[in-house]
Amino acid sequence: MQATTPVDSNTPNSRFFPPAAQCLAGLMLLGLLATGSAQAVDLNLSIRNLGSDKGTVYVALYDSADSFKSRGKGLAGQYIPVYGSTVTATFRGLQPGRYALSVFHDEHGNGKLDTNLLGLPTEPYGFSRDAVGTMGPPTFDAAAIDLKEDSSIVINLH
Amino acid sequence: MKHNLSNAPINSSRRDLLRLLGLAGASSLLAGLPCSAQANLADGWQGQFDAALKTEAWALGYRTPTGDLSASKIPVRGRFPAAVQGVLFRNGPALHDLGGERNHHQFDGDGMIQRFILSGDTLSHTGKYIRTSKYLAETQAQRRLYKAFGTDWPNAQKPLSPDSINVANTSVLPVAGELLALWEGGSATRLDLNTLETKGIKTWRDDLAGLPFSAHPKVDPDGTIWNFGVGSGQGLLVLYQIGTDGQLRRAEAIPVPDVPMIHDFAVTDKHLVFLMPPLVMDRQRFETMSFLDAHVWRPELGMRVLVIDKNDWSLRYNLTLPTGFLFHLSNAWEDEAGVIRLDYVRSDDPTILFQTTRDVMRGQYLRAHEPKLTSVTLDPKRGMATQEILPIDAEFPRINARLTGLRHRYVIHATQPIPQRPGYTAIARTDVETGHSDRYIYGTDHFAEEHIYIPDGSSPGWILGTALDLKQRNTVISCFAADRLAAGPVAQATLPYALPLGLHGQFI
Numbered sequence: 001m002q003a004t005t006p007v008d009s010n011t012p013n014s015r016f017f018p019p020a021a022q023c024l025a026g027l028m029l030l031g032l033l034a035t036g037s038a039q040a041v042d043l044n045l046s047i048r049n050l051g052s053d054k055g056t057v058y059v060a061l062y063d064s065a066d067s068f069k070s071r072g073k074g075l076a077g078q079y080i081p082v083y084g085s086t087v088t089a090t091f092r093g094l095q096p097g098r099y100a101l102s103v104f105h106d107e108h109g110n111g112k113l114d115t116n117l118l119g120l121p122t123e124p125y126g127f128s129r130d131a132v133g134t135m136g137p138p139t140f141d142a143a144a145i146d147l148k149e150d151s152s153i154v155i156n157l158h
Numbered sequence: 159m160k161h162n163l164s165n166a167p168i169n170s171s172r173r174d175l176l177r178l179l180g181l182a183g184a185s186s187l188l189a190g191l192p193c194s195a196q197a198n199l200a201d202g203w204q205g206q207f208d209a210a211l212k213t214e215a216w217a218l219g220y221r222t223p224t225g226d227l228s229a230s231k232i233p234v235r236g237r238f239p240a241a242v243q244g245v246l247f248r249n250g251p252a253l254h255d256l257g258g259e260r261n262h263h264q265f266d267g268d269g270m271i272q273r274f275i276l277s278g279d280t281l282s283h284t285g286k287y288i289r290t291s292k293y294l295a296e297t298q299a300q301r302r303l304y305k306a307f308g309t310d311w312p313n314a315q316k317p318l319s320p321d322s323i324n325v326a327n328t329s330v331l332p333v334a335g336e337l338l339a340l341w342e343g344g345s346a347t348r349l350d351l352n353t354l355e356t357k358g359i360k361t362w363r364d365d366l367a368g369l370p371f372s373a374h375p376k377v378d379p380d381g382t383i384w385n386f387g388v389g390s391g392q393g394l395l396v397l398y399q400i401g402t403d404g405q406l407r408r409a410e411a412i413p414v415p416d417v418p419m420i421h422d423f424a425v426t427d428k429h430l431v432f433l434m435p436p437l438v439m440d441r442q443r444f445e446t447m448s449f450l451d452a453h454v455w456r457p458e459l460g461m462r463v464l465v466i467d468k469n470d471w472s473l474r475y476n477l478t479l480p481t482g483f484l485f486h487l488s489n490a491w492e493d494e495a496g497v498i499r500l501d502y503v504r505s506d507d508p509t510i511l512f513q514t515t516r517d518v519m520r521g522q523y524l525r526a527h528e529p530k531l532t533s534v535t536l537d538p539k540r541g542m543a544t545q546e547i548l549p550i551d552a553e554f555p556r557i558n559a560r561l562t563g564l565r566h567r568y569v570i571h572a573t574q575p576i577p578q579r580p581g582y583t584a585i586a587r588t589d590v591e592t593g594h595s596d597r598y599i600y601g602t603d604h605f606a607e608e609h610i611y612i613p614d615g616s617s618p619g620w621i622l623g624t625a626l627d628l629k630q631r632n633t634v635i636s637c638f639a640a641d642r643l644a645a646g647p648v649a650q651a652t653l654p655y656a657l658p659l660g661l662h663g664q665f666i
Binding site: 114115116117118119120121122132133134135136158 | 315316318319320364365366367368369389391392394396409410411441444445
């Protein structure tokens, strides 16, 4: 079963940050995506450069440019309480393919990525491949990883 | 780079930099650099500038100080008057080269704060690099890590946020026991007033973190501080009102379609006044170009004027002046009928921003249209805006700060540019009611920098400012009687070194 997640209407209407990450607050799924396929692979994340050792890290997984770009539906999401300097997470049972992740560290514990008046994030955030956008989120292509087998990646927040 | 080299001579040549780094025990920092980067000046700008230093006296003003500076007990010729015995802070771009590479724009230089402590007969000076996060990361790495305001470094990271390329290099604002180093694109940077140590960025409120806070705040006679910041990519203009206690009173982002690059503004007793030159960011260009070069000159927009009620920011008037470019305004005031008068220094186009302030970094000079003092009349209620361009070359305009928003008569400004090189050779006090200018001519071997008016009870007051002496190769600070500028300085002191050309300052 693959799960999709709804958009949280309480998240900020950011002018800077990707809608993809904004909808993270609505992602309440744990990363157990059961699938019957024998080809299913696991994606292990190590998330570094957190802003502090408290709060929660929200991770969203996307499998298409449309869902990444729009305020749309992530394929799956996780939230992980922070207790140290690094957070790890695993998405299991994914079909091989292209995926992009967006992450933020909810230091203030209000379930959303805080932004300033211009919509720029004021809490740590990041994307797979440490992709960087220009005055906004990176493109799906810039952040996408080709997942063919069990893999481990590092995402550094900024 | 270590910056504990008090009294270090200023010399930007690569060999001396390496020598100083070696002396500072930091030579290992260079070990990781590819040999080619050390030997060759990858894009040629460093080499061109170093060559110009040998042939062009004026290039002195764009050298990089090799470290923090200090000198004390500097004798004064004459005597600084009691009203001028205090502290002058100035800010300006200073770290123009790093790791064998030279910035492609003067405004990319990391800021250095200059503090002049004036007593009657002695002067002491401290120059200190501002330790922004960018400065710390890049000097540690000994190379430019971020694409900057005007330099699109290859192999450098795009700025993640305005503050990731904040060089804090434009002006200063003393407020509530702190000194803020200002840059227009991002947060103000907090400095310790006594030690000049960098204390971090200023966050006025959680949702204002990292927002642009311009380098030209205006302070009402009652101490209320007004400022703005431009959200280029978002089409927003952020407004700030700060109390005399240094606490934020109000902040809001208002939508301004095609909001351009805005460097300065003015306030009357009732309104905030923005002159908006038609220099507008194209986000698409920012994908592949520096922040500056992502801006497009759109003269068809004219010089838009936005007048905002100080008490109710939703009350706004839009007017238009003939197209043109500016950095600075001197002051604005309005009469009983609500007609606003202001002066600004106007040029025809932004060549000075796109070319002149860029070329100087490789020791070249292109003469652009020089800014002229320009008087404006605005009648917001009737939608009328007119201007008169005076035949007076001017930059760095200042007034008696106590008259901010009120009727002023005199503007202190640099003047007399010369064809051979950038900068100004004289300082003037212009009576904007008669058009008469009184001036002191430093001469063609001096760069006249910004001069500030210092009030003195009911007397005419004083004018204080710096100039770079290209012949003696050092910086001088001079005080003039405001009503007898042409008579020359009543007091002057000479630093034992040349400072990089600075921008704006405040006297406290």
